[in-house]
Amino acid sequence: MSTIQHRLMVDRRRILQGAALAAAALPLAACGKSGGSTADSSTIKILDYYADDPDNGIFQKVLEECAAKVGVTVERESVNGTGLIQKVLQMSSSKTLPDLLMLDNPDLQQIAATGALAPLSDFGIAAEGFIEGFVSAGTYQDKLYGMGPCANTIGLYYNQDMLSAAGVSVPTTWDELKTTAKTLTSGDTYGIAFCAAASYEGSWQFLPFFWSNGADETDIASSAAAGALQLWVDLVNEGSASSGVLNWGQGDVGEQFTSGKAAMVINGPWQTITFDQSDINWAVAEIPVPKAGDTLIAPLGGEVWTVPQTGNKDRQAKAAELLTELLSASRQLSLNTERYTIPTDSQDDADYLKELPQMSSLVESVNNGRARTAKLGEAWPKTAEALYNAIQSALTGKASAQAALETAKADYLS
Secondary structure, eight states, X not given: OOHHHHHHGGGHHHHHHHHHHHHHHSOOGGGSOOTTTTSOTTEEEEEESOOSTTHHHHHHHHHHHHHHHHTOEEEEEEOOTXXXXXXXXXXXXXXXXXXXXXXXXXXXXXHHTTTOBOOGGGGTOOOTTBOHHHXXXXXXXXXXXXXXXXXXXXXXXXXXXXXXXXXXXXXXXXXXXXXXXXXXXXXXXXXEEOOOOSSHHHHHHHHHXXXXXXXXXXXXXXXXXXXXXXXXXXXXXXXXXOGGGGTOOHHHHHHHHHTTSEEEEEEOGGGHHHHHHSSOOEEEEOOOBSSTTOOOOOBOBOEEEEOBOOSOHHHHHHHHHHHHHHTSHHHHHHHHHHHTOEESBGGGHHHHHHHOGGGHHHHHHHHTOXXXXXXXXXXXXXXXXXXXXXHHHHHTTSSOHHHHHHHHHHHHHO
16 A cells, blocks of 8 residues: 555545445446457456556556466556546446456455456466465455455564664564653654554554554454554653654655654555665564564555456456466566565565565565455445544544544444
């Protein structure tokens, strides 16, 4: 889940709700041929949201290579962020769905619910070998509809020089995090920075603390949920984190790190190139857990690729062949090492870590990660909204952590 994608996701819930309503009233493309049905199966139409470089160029090259191996050519269109969902709705209405469609993994549930996607089992694509959390993200009503080669999550990035100068170790528990962050806070440098914005980014960054403390999205007002939120409240109230976290996106958090204004930050691998180009001597560890011995449960980001119900069986089959090649071990290794993302097939981890040993903690987090839609499916966006509103309320002191969550639950989920 890149920073740009997160910044555009604030409007996604509204767009997806509109898509679901419209899909109920409109015949799906499965009822007819795709817009390119006059062409033969040697041309595969692709739609994704990799509109910006470097991802745009990376995927253009890789998709062309995969297509050449399969024996087809590709006709690719890329749109920005939430524009993809609106585009899918329009194409479904006009029966012009692409042959291969990429979706941000939390969106798959809502698109699959419309009937617009074909189960991947129809083409012999199975989930064996892929990490459980990512399989869950691509599954709707027990059928696999999407899979991709690249996953991501968030970790604790830290300035090695600052920790060394302060004589502190990388924190692994919440108590250690609070102590270390306080020690590292000096002058205009805060010990830690994270995103607590009123957006899906804020909910995404909160989930490792929420889940790892035993909280569950089916009851966001549990005592475990309040305990996780209280940790964030304490970090801000004690001055170890700036109140600016209420407005910072993940890109802003990254800038706090590279400018030396935050010794530790919660962020993801999409920032790696930026961090490498800075003067910061950085490293990344797993996000601290409530107590020693606990397992971190982090959210899984990344995109899934799907085969829409275009009605053109030959082109669907070719699209599935192209997807199979995209999921191959060699493609996973090259894509993930180039993009600093994580393989979705854990069997590729050893080769990946030979190339990028500094990503070992994020590999561990991804392998233990959880899909945001795993328990709530299509209802996840509404719960994410409730969470980020509770976070805002608690961190601004308008309500206690427990009261903020109870109010959000009543207002958004009743």
